[in-house]
Amino acid sequence: MAEKTITYVASTEYDGGAERHIKRLAETVQPDWTVSLLGHLEASRGALRTLGTYALGGKWVTRNLPLAFVRLPFERRKALRAAKESPSLIYHMHFKREQIGFSRAFSRLGSVIWTEHGVFPERLFGLILRPFYRRASRHVDTIACVSEKVRDSLTVVLGSDKKLIVIPNAIDVARYKEARLEERDAARMNFSFPSERRVALVIGRLAAAKRPALAVDAALAAGCLVLVAGSGPEEAQLLARYEQVKEVVIVGEVDDTRQLWAAADVHLFLSNGEGEGLPTVLLEAAASSVPSVAAVDGGFGELAVSLGGIVADPTVQAIASAIKASEVLTIDQNVLREYDLVSWRLRHLQMYEKAVRDVKYE
Known part of the structure; x- marks a missing residue:
């Protein structure tokens, strides 16, 4: 296994802000870390080494949640198989399917980090996911929030800000x-x-x-x-x-x-x-x-x-x-x-280094 390896675990057909965030992050940390993608991102098509795909459906939304929970064990099994063939020190997850469905299993392979790109949903979608989200967060090293507003919303959901840090979104x-x-x-x-x-x-x-x-x-x-x-x-x-x-x-x-x-x-x-x-x-x-x-x-x-x-x-x-x-x-x-990519990159590298140290000295 490479000395410094990160796998971004995400699958989506969208090409929005969160997806471009992942692509930009992968590009900026690669001089220091070996980066792979497990899943599928339109924004990074051909730009990242892909370990495999696992999604049997789209990103989670309220209308597809019943079927999403049925598919989840099959998706998790497929994702784990691919991850074990090319292990990483860190698994960085960005969306609810992966965070809720994969974190516990992947925490046995390496450190799990989440990034939250928006405030936690308040409608039916959020009410359904809240207990599952809290339970899954027990297996996470750090949750990076893109703003203080996001951090404050997660503090309410999790009942603590212990694992939360703020790394504001940035541009070049x-x-x-x-x-x-x-x-x-x-x-x-x-x-x-x-x-x-x-x-x-x-x-x-x-x-x-x-x-x-x-x-x-x-x-x-x-x-x-x-x-x-x-x-x-x-x-x-x-x-x-x-x-x-x-x-x-x-x-x-x-x-x-x-x-x-x-x-x-x-x-x-x-x-x-x-x-x-x-x-x-x-x-x-x-x-x-x-x-x-x-x-x-x-x-x-x-x-x-x-x-x-x-x-x-x-x-x-x-x-x-x-x-x-x-x-x-x-x-x-x-x-x-405060919002330039230079400091943004440095904060992510510091977060990754901390996650590795936490595992090393457990």
């Missing part, structure tokens, strides 16, 4: 910068936007909890052109609703978002906070010197303001007023130092 700050005038004009030409109009950017998963339609309506009310990037269950509805509105351009998923930020004057983050951990779009906006307007009930108003943004009630009129007020906001780039 150096990749982003304020667009020069000629860069801004060139970016806008890609979307057929005139240079003299303000542009509001709505970016991320297009789900009901993110309130993308509210964002578009408020931006239009403020006299802005609107650029919408992302995919999700609300995408078809948005396309149908704004298809004939020439001020709205919906571009779907975009791999390199820097052209989007270059075209934007203001960023709208109107999530109600459901399932959120620490939205990297707020960091990307600030690194690009684009102020964010955040909904006051989303739980990230303090972060948005610290990054040079503004908060508002989740109504068309209030958001439109905030968009207009954002014209005079300035971004303090120094705040972003």
